[in-house]
Amino acid sequence: MIRHTLAESKVNALLGRLVVGCAVVCALVLAVLGASGLYFGAQRSQAVEAVRADKDAIKQAMDTLDRSRSVKAVGGVEGLAAVNAFQRFFVEKVTGSGCTVKEVVASSEGQPYVTKFNKDTPPNEYVQLGFKSSIVGSPSQVLAALRALGESQIPFEMDTLTLRRSSVAQGHSILELAFELRVLAKGGAA
Numbered sequence: 377m378i379r380h381t382l383a384e385s386k387v388n389a390l391l392g393r394l395v396v397g398c399a400v401v402c403a404l405v406l407a408v409l410g411a412s413g414l415y416f417g418a419q420r421s422q423a424v425e426a427v428r429a430d431k432d433a434i435k436q437a438m439d440t441l442d443r444s445r446s447v448k449a450v451g452g453v454e455g456l457a458a459v460n461a462f463q464r465f466f467v468e469k470v471t472g473s474g475c476t477v478k479e480v481v482a483s484s485e486g487q488p489y490v491t492k493f494n495k496d497t498p499p500n501e502y503v504q505l506g507f508k509s510s511i512v513g514s515p516s517q518v519l520a521a522l523r524a525l526g527e528s529q530i531p532f533e534m535d536t537l538t539l540r541r542s543s544v545a546q547g548h549s550i551l552e553l554a555f556e557l558r559v560l561a562k563g564g565a566a
Contacts, residue, residue, distance in 0.1 A: 458561030469524035475513030510554035531560040
């Protein structure tokens with residue numbers, strides 16, 4: 377018969393607790409590793425989706441860039457021809473919206489075009505020519521005429537825009553829209 381002593385049973389109990397403790401520590405380590413694996417897996421999935429979205433955005437940008445290379449530059453009209461073309465376009469759009477052109481004043485002298493997006497004033501092939509006008513019509517007609525200016529193939533920059541009620545007719549307001557803009561053109565003013 378094997379005799380158990382008190383010391384042997386304490387050692388056996390201690391070893392048993394040690395084995396259970398190691399098993400618990402191993403289980404906790406495995407649980408932490410598993411949770412971190414899930415967390416980093418989710419992070420990776422999100423990163424992969426972000427990369428896919430960025431790739432799609434880059435592809436769209438490249439497609440747009442490729443399409444833009446085949447488009448001819450707008451604003452190739454030179455000097456006063458640009459102002460004349462803009463004036464024809466303007467009168468056509470304004471009268472087409474139902475407004476009346478009250479006045480049109482166009483400059484015959486071009487000033488060098490300077491962009492506000494550049495610190496220096498580099499040599500530039502563009503000039504700007506002043507264009508002032510006022511139109512009269514109902515609110516919807518005036519807004520339609522203003523919206524139609526966005527269809528211009530001649531580039532321009534709006535300087536001032538003044539909208540006021542000029543009269544009331546048959547219970548409706550008649551508006552006057554006065555504005556100043558600069559038509560951009562290549563070359564000199566001649």
